[in-house]
Amino acid sequence: MRRTNTIQLVPGAQEEELMHRARVSVALHNTINYRRRQSYFTGKVDYSTTYEYNGFKTVLGSATTQQIIRKCDEEWKSYWALLKLWKTGGLEDKTGIPGYWDKKNPTTLMRNDSYRFEDNILKLPKKLEVKWKGNKVWTGKQGRMEIFYKNDSKKWYAFIPMEVEATETTGRKTAYIDLGIKNIFTCWIEMASNAEIFSGRPILADWRYSTDKLSKLQSELGKRSSKRLRRLYTKRQRRFRHAINTIVARFTRKCVSADVSKVVIGDVKGIRNSGSKGRTTNSLVHNFWSFGYVYDRLQTTLENNGIDLLRVNEAYTSKTCCLCGVIHKNGRKHRGLYVCPDHGVSMNADVNGVANIKQNNNCEPPGSSNWAMASPLRVL
Ligand SMILES: [Zn+2]
Numbered sequence: 001m002r003r004t005n006t007i008q009l010v011p012g013a014q015e016e017e018l019m020h021r022a023r024v025s026v027a028l029h030n031t032i033n034y035r036r037r038q039s040y041f042t043g044k045v046d047y048s049t050t051y052e053y054n055g056f057k058t059v060l061g062s063a064t065t066q067q068i069i070r071k072c073d074e075e076w077k078s079y080w081a082l083l084k085l086w087k088t089g090g091l092e093d094k095t096g097i098p099g100y101w102d103k104k105n106p107t108t109l110m111r112n113d114s115y116r117f118e119d120n121i122l123k124l125p126k127k128l129e130v131k132w133k134g135n136k137v138w139t140g141k142q143g144r145m146e147i148f149y150k151n152d153s154k155k156w157y158a159f160i161p162m163e164v165e166a167t168e169t170t171g172r173k174t175a176y177i178d179l180g181i182k183n184i185f186t187c188w189i190e191m192a193s194n195a196e197i198f199s200g201r202p203i204l205a206d207w208r209y210s211t212d213k214l215s216k217l218q219s220e221l222g223k224r225s226s227k228r229l230r231r232l233y234t235k236r237q238r239r240f241r242h243a244i245n246t247i248v249a250r251f252t253r254k255c256v257s258a259d260v261s262k263v264v265i266g267d268v269k270g271i272r273n274s275g276s277k278g279r280t281t282n283s284l285v286h287n288f289w290s291f292g293y294v295y296d297r298l299q300t301t302l303e304n305n306g307i308d309l310l311r312v313n314e315a316y317t318s319k320t321c322c323l324c325g326v327i328h329k330n331g332r333k334h335r336g337l338y339v340c341p342d343h344g345v346s347m348n349a350d351v352n353g354v355a356n357i358k359q360n361n362n363c364e365p366p367g368s369s370n371w372a373m374a375s376p377l378r379v380l
Helices: 012-041 050-087 201-221 227-257 279-287 293-304 349-361
Strands: 002-010 107-110 116-118 121-124 128-134 145-150 155-163 173-179 183-189 196-199 260-266 308-312 337-340 345-348 377-379
Touching: 012 050, 012 107, 012 128, 012 145, 050 107, 173 349, 183 227, 183 349, 196 227, 201 227, 227 260, 227 293, 260 293, 260 349, 293 308, 308 349, 337 349, 345 349
Parallel strands: 173 260, 196 377, 260 308
Antiparallel strands: 002 128, 002 155, 107 145, 116 121, 121 128, 145 155, 173 183, 183 196, 337 345
């Protein structure tokens, strides 16, 4: 699995040389991209690069020159892939063509075999040696390193992707979860007598607060875009992500302590299409669930602990009664309850959904989840 180490570079007297290389790297990228962008507007992208090679190679070395050209290729490849996704309805907003790298925050790349660490020294090509600090959390095979300068803080950082060996777990139980908005995770772990709910209410409340602030500022400013607005959008997103990370970490700890080795999750695609849920919730859904942020975080965090995540189709799992295996007309009642007229019981609707995910996945007959009728525990 792939993980990233982030470290800080402290170049000291070497800063001028490092800055020079980063600036030349940006110039190389932007030169190549200029021709691609220009030719794009005339109808056919000119991907040739060979003539840039020689001029920049003397400063950057051939490995870095090659990595920057490759990175530009990747940006374009990703652009075409996203465009295709947008055309087929899989993406909300159309993406723009690859932009220029920022001269104020210059960056450079190092091929996996062209750098190495010796104690607190990072050895770069052409005998450039730079001190570094921080924590290399992950060990494994190093990939292409990205070095960048933050103009705001005047500091240097490096991202080092690592190919890490998967963790082994000793757990043997399976957990089943349903992703939602009001209840972020509704889960049931094998042998448990109750389902558990990890509430999303605080996240919703925070989102609502930030969204109100945004629309107030928007009407004050009388326009839809400005630096202040963008900052607020970023802040709203950061807060949301932080809250999700916390809840994912809590859920993962729960799984580890409950001896879980596998988590089965209903496919999240359904959430976006399940009709109107009010403006705040809809904006939340469209902004984040569509990009699978929660799902990605969950997968990474579980994987770090050696737990597998299995995605299964959740079609009809919220409408079907887990006791009878049929869709009762008006079965899904308001206020989060699912009522089964045949058994005369009401269950938490999300818990009913999890029970269906579990029964479907294991080909069990309806009614084989007693815990679905017990009140779920709430985890905050
Ligand atoms: Zn029923």
